Amino acid sequence: MGEDQLRAIVRRNLERVRAEVANAAAEAGRDAAEITLVGVSKYVDATATAVLVDAGLCDLGEARPQQLWDKASDPRLAPMAPVRWHLIGHLQRNKADRTVPLAALVHSVDSGRLLAAVDKAAAAAGKRQAVLLEINCSGDSEKYGLAPAEAIDLVEQAGGMAGVSLQGLMTMGAREGGTTVARRNFADLRELRDNLVSESGVTLPILSMGMSGDFREAILEGATHVRIGSALWTGVDPWSRQ
Ligand SMILES: *Cc1c(COP(=O)(O)O)cnc(C)c1O
Numbered sequence: 001m002g003e004d005q006l007r008a009i010v011r012r013n014l015e016r017v018r019a020e021v022a023n024a025a026a027e028a029g030r031d032a033a034e035i036t037l038v039g040v041s042k043y044v045d046a047t048a049t050a051v052l053v054d055a056g057l058c059d060l061g062e063a064r065p066q067q068l069w070d071k072a073s074d075p076r077l078a079p080m081a082p083v084r085w086h087l088i089g090h091l092q093r094n095k096a097d098r099t100v101p102l103a104a105l106v107h108s109v110d111s112g113r114l115l116a117a118v119d120k121a122a123a124a125a126g127k128r129q130a131v132l133l134e135i136n137c138s139g140d141s142e143k144y145g146l147a148p149a150e151a152i153d154l155v156e157q158a159g160g161m162a163g164v165s166l167q168g169l170m171t172m173g174a175r176e177g178g179t180t181v182a183r184r185n186f187a188d189l190r191e192l193r194d195n196l197v198s199e200s201g202v203t204l205p206i207l208s209m210g211m212s213g214d215f216r217e218a219i220l221e222g223a224t225h226v227r228i229g230s231a232l233w234t235g236v237d238p239w240s241r242q
Contacts, residue, residue, distance in 0.1 A: 001237040006048060009235045011055045014039075017231050024219035035219060038086050038208075040229030042067060046074040048236060053080040061107075061227050063089030065099045072102045088170075088208075088227050090144050093117040101125040107170040107208050107227075108134045110144050112157055115164060122163030130165045131158070132208055135192060137185040138174035145171065148192050155200050168206030168224070169193050173214045182214040186221035 001009075018037065025032035040061040041049040049060065049071060060083050062068035068085055071077055084104035091099060091106060093114055099106070100121035109115050109131045122129040133154055136145030146154065151169070158166040171189045173182025186209045193204050210218025212231040219226065 003051075006236065007051055007055070010048070010051045010232065013232045013234055014052065014055050014057060017228055021215065021219065021226065024216040027216075028220045028222075030219070034224060036225045038088070038225055038227045039232055040088065040211075040227050041071065042089075043229055043233050044236065046071055046076040048233070050076045050080055052232065053077065053083060057232075058082065059084045059086060059104075061086040061088040061229075065089075065091060065095040068102060069098055086225075086227075091118075096121040097124065100127070100129050104130065105167070105206075106131045107225075108132070108144065109154070110134045110146050112154055115154055115157055115161070119161040119163035128163060128165050130167050132168050132170040132206060133166070134170045135189060137171045137188045137192075138181070140175055143172060148188070151192060151196060152199060155196050155202060155204075159200070159202060166202065166204065168204040168208065169196075170208035170225075172211070173209070173217070179214050179217050183217035183221060186210070186214075186218045186223065190222045 021035055021037060022032040025035055036059055038059045038061040039052050039057045042063045058081055068087055072085055085102050086105050086107060087099055087103045088107045091108055096117040118129050133151055134145040135148055136143050158164050169189055171185060173185045189209055197204055206224050207222050208225040210223045210226040212228050215226040
């Protein structure tokens with residue numbers, strides 16, 4: 001596949017995904033401008049990722065810290081428009097130091113110890129790190145994330161930290177049960193957010209939920225950030241996949 005063909009495919013995919021996001025927003029009676037599309041680039045190399053940025057998407061998500069570090073410093077991406085990197089997958093505490101200076105938003109804080117490590121790394125980097133708490137709403141045992149009942153303690157912990165700015169919650173829809181079950185998981189995340197806000201008095205504006213297979217349901221339930229990978233890379237040749 002040549003570079004021109006790759007460009008054409010990625011542009012078409014991005015247009016289609018944006019249109020579907022806009023449709024879901026309209027269906028929900030919401031303004032599409034309040035929904036951030038995070039393009040998940042974990043499936044492809046830096047060349048294909050740069051094509052997506054060139055097509056106009058500057059919010060990029062990586063699931064593995066090491067891949068985020070590599071892409072953030074890759075010469076194929078460095079000359080592009082400024083990218084906002086989102087760490088959407090599990091973060092090990094010993095990787096906080098290298099990740100925090102690069103990340104616009106860490107979606108996956110799932111323990112008090114990790115929150116403390118991010119706070120420390122942010123102080124060292126001279127920044128305030130925006131973070132989300134990852135919640136396991138589906139109860140899937142293979143998923144990362146806090147049980148909903150554990151969230152309040154971390155909200156209070158974050159309130160006392162100078163290095164973190166807790167912005168909201170993230171979840172993944174259940175693997176089994178299709179979009180009906182996923183939608184219920186997303187509704188649960190929104191209700192948990194509303195309860196945390198009324199219990200603690202903080203504001204938690206961000207709800208990061210919805211992937212290629214279920215972002216419509218997530219938007220109907222109030223998602224402010226959807227994390228979309230596969231739908232953006234349909235038809236892209238394996239040579240540019242990792
Ligand atoms: C891979 C990944 C996504 C994107 O999933 P797709 O189904 O490919 O859109 C979203 N969120 C997380 C946490 C991921 O790891």
